[in-house]
Amino acid sequence: MRGKMNRYEKHILLKEIGKKGQEKLLSSRVAIIGCGGLGSVIATNLARAGVGEIRIVDRDYVEIDNLQRQILFEEEDAEKRVPKAISAVEKLRKVNSEINLVPIVEDVSPLNIEKIIKGVDAVADGTDNMETRFLINDACIKYSIPWVYGAVIGVEGMTMNILPGKTACLRCFIKNIPSPGILPTCETAGILNTAVNVIASIQSTELIKILTGKKFRREAIHFDVWHGIFTPIKVKKLSSCISCGRKIFEFLDGKYTKYTxxxxxxxxxxxxxxxxxxxxxxxxxxxxxxxxxxxxxxxxxxxxxxxxxxxxxxxxxxxxxxxxxxxxxxxxxxxxxxxxx
Ligand SMILES: [Zn+2]
CATH class of the missing domain: 3.30.310 (TATA-Binding Protein)
Known part of the structure; x- marks a missing residue:
């Protein structure tokens, strides 16, 4: 055990984590949904921090234009079109062979999300679309699993902790579902690689706090990384919220997702x-x-x-x-x- 804990010495030295916190991390399970820019950084941070089980879920394969920001992947992965979840797990096994890394090459949908998040202590958002985030929100509210929202576009990003029963949820924050074509995408707006790293590192920090039972951030955060403008946003938990208030899970029930x-x-x-x-x-x-x-x-x-x-x-x-x-x-x-x- 001593040898095992040696690896985490620098975290154990912190009063914020300590030996007890490290033991909690080692016995924790996390699902990272989406392993692109945000997911790569979160997976790296949590694997190095010694989170006991990390499920890495991604539907896609590596392409050359991912390498600008998706830090786990290399040119060879793009040439061979390796699935991101497989490549991520291969890389991270070399970083920490003592934890359980589980690759899941699947498109997260109402049909499989309950199985994917079963038994985890927290879920990390590494997705690139609102539909999947609303689905994660529904499933995590239903099973009372904390999750950490994250999104980056252009030079700006946002993140928010959602702890069912304790904080507002994503549908308290974004009441109306955006129409298709309204939101900018990384195709139309571009994406600053350092903004991805900053937001994903804040998400990772909040996950470490949640997993170790420490006081977590209650406000959402908006961060313009290029101009250095950091804005906390208070989000009110609404008793009228369709998801966390009324427990109507429109996305989990497949109202907006046809099976084909x-x-x-x-x-x-x-x-x-x-x-x-x-x-x-x-x-x-x-x-x-x-x-x-x-x-x-x-x-x-x-x-x-x-x-x-x-x-x-x-x-x-x-x-x-x-x-x-x-x-x-x-x-x-x-x-x-x-x-x-
Ligand atoms: Zn809500």
Missing amino acids: DSTVLCGRKAVQINPNLGKEISFEVLYEKLKDIGNVEFNEYMLRFHKDKYEFIVFKNGRTIIKGTGDKNRAKSLYARYIGF
């Missing part, structure tokens, strides 16, 4: 089609079907298919990313034409 869904992916001209089949597909069979009409290859994790200007990346559960179009309907028709489950 499509999403225009942030940062590139691509659409994801998610058939949520609930069973694995055979790449061998699909390969046979496609090999005479385009270029097709597959590995353990995914099948790639090129046809004209389109590229299809198919995962084991049937989820498919179609590159070369930003139009959902076009993507759905391409999916139906070539994959067609």
Whole structure:
């Protein structure tokens, strides 16, 4: 045990953490949903801090334009298109082999979120969209699990701690669901890499406080990292809130998510089609079907298919990313034409 604790000496020396706090971290479980810019930094901080179990959940694979800010990934990951959750866990196992790192290559949806967060002490938001954040909010309120919201766009970021029953929730803060196309995305606005690091480090700090049972920040934070303007925001817990007040879980109940869904992916001209089949597909069979009409290859994790200007990346559960179009309907028709489950 002494050797094991040696690794964490600099945290144990802090009165804010100490030996008791370190023991709590070692016996804690966290799910990090989304392992892009924010998730990479949070996963790194928590793995080095010795959080006992870290589930890293991401639906995507590494691309070259991720390397500007997503600190866990390297050029080779982008060349090989390694799933982010797999790459993150491989890197972090070399950093800390004494903790349990669990990669989950899945698109978080109302169908799987309850299983993904089951038994965790906290959830970290590393996502890039409001729909998934509202889903996390519903699930965490339902099961009384603390979660830490985080978002960065341009040179600014926000973060907020949500402790069910104790603080306001995300729907107390954002009452009306934003319409599609209104919010800026990293594709339209760009993203400052240091802003990602700052917000993710604040999220990590709050997670460490929550896991060790210390006093956590009650206000939300807005931080313009470029201009150095730090603004705390008081958020009132509303008894009329649909999620934490009235316990109506619209996102968890799938009101806004059809089971076969499509999403225009942030940062590139691509659409994801998610058939949520609930069973694995055979790449061998699909390969046979496609090999005479385009270029097709597959590995353990995914099948790639090129046809004209389109590229299809198919995962084991049937989820498919179609590159070369930003139009959902076009993507759905391409999916139906070539994959067609
Ligand atoms: Zn609420």
